[in-house]
Amino acid sequence: MALQFPVTRRAPDRSAALAQYRRRAPGYDTELALFEPIRCEAITRLDLRRGDTVLDVGCGTGLSFELLHDRIGKAGRIVGIEQCPEMLDKAKTRVEENHWRHVDLVCAPAATAPIPVQADAALFHFTHDVLRERAAIGNVLAHLKPGARVVATGLQWAPAWAWPTNGFVLLAAMYSVTSFDGLGRPWDMLARRLSDVDVRTSLMGGIYILSGVYSPDLH
Numbered sequence: 001m002a003l004q005f006p007v008t009r010r011a012p013d014r015s016a017a018l019a020q021y022r023r024r025a026p027g028y029d030t031e032l033a034l035f036e037p038i039r040c041e042a043i044t045r046l047d048l049r050r051g052d053t054v055l056d057v058g059c060g061t062g063l064s065f066e067l068l069h070d071r072i073g074k075a076g077r078i079v080g081i082e083q084c085p086e087m088l089d090k091a092k093t094r095v096e097e098n099h100w101r102h103v104d105l106v107c108a109p110a111a112t113a114p115i116p117v118q119a120d121a122a123l124f125h126f127t128h129d130v131l132r133e134r135a136a137i138g139n140v141l142a143h144l145k146p147g148a149r150v151v152a153t154g155l156q157w158a159p160a161w162a163w164p165t166n167g168f169v170l171l172a173a174m175y176s177v178t179s180f181d182g183l184g185r186p187w188d189m190l191a192r193r194l195s196d197v198d199v200r201t202s203l204m205g206g207i208y209i210l211s212g213v214y215s216p217d218l219h
């Protein structure tokens with residue numbers, strides 16, 4: 001049974017998220033170092049091919065770009081969607097320093113972001129607030145080709161017996177998301193729109209990695 005906290009009913013708060021990541025932008029890359037193995041697994045599970053176009057939703061400072069670029073090659077395209085200008089500035093610097101040519105950076109909330117492509121894949125890496133907003137999921141999926149591969153990762157409540165893990169999840173969530181809504185099954189709204197869904201866990205159940213295939217018929 002998932003743990004329950006009073007804040008579980010609060011919806012994501014975009015302004016609070018903006019303020020949160022404005023504060024975190026300067027030290028963000030160092031803070032995330034511990035979670036890099038999860039990023040590698042997530043991107044492997046996207047099963048990208050040379051020339052693919054991939055959406056990196058809530059791309060932050062662009063920490064996923066190098067791994068994505070390695071897989072899609074110079075002919076591929078990355079569209080990074082991020083609402084926090086300070087995080088996206090760091091992503092822009094990363095793109096310029098690496099001379100990556102086909103990277104579009106869209107500074108907007110995922111729900112309303114103008115997405116200039118129909119993509120082959122989408123990554124939601126540690127983007128709990130985005131995954132709790134139906135309009136954000138809808139906007140991203142509307143810009144995927146049927147059969148596109150989708151991977152999402154993030155924190156989730158572990159089983160109750162794994163209480164030390166849930167202590168970590170609680171602290172990490174207080175620091176990195178604005179809503180505890182759905183933290184028991186953070187991926188459920190996205191999963192409803194996908195086929196071939198597979199959810200694996202790491203860190204004794206405290207982190208999930210979901211993969212699936214976009215199926216326009218599923219609502």
Ligand SMILES: C[S@@+](CC[C@H](N)C(=O)[O-])C[C@H]1O[C@@H](n2cnc3c(N)ncnc32)[C@H](O)[C@@H]1O
Nearest residue numbers: 017021058059060082083084109110125126129
């Ligand atoms: C934990 S960070 C993850 C960043 C990146 N995906 C990574 O792997 O390092 C969550 C990111 O989602 C962004 N974000 C939160 N809510 C958002 C929204 N509604 N639309 C777009 N970006 C959002 C935050 O600004 C932050 O950069």
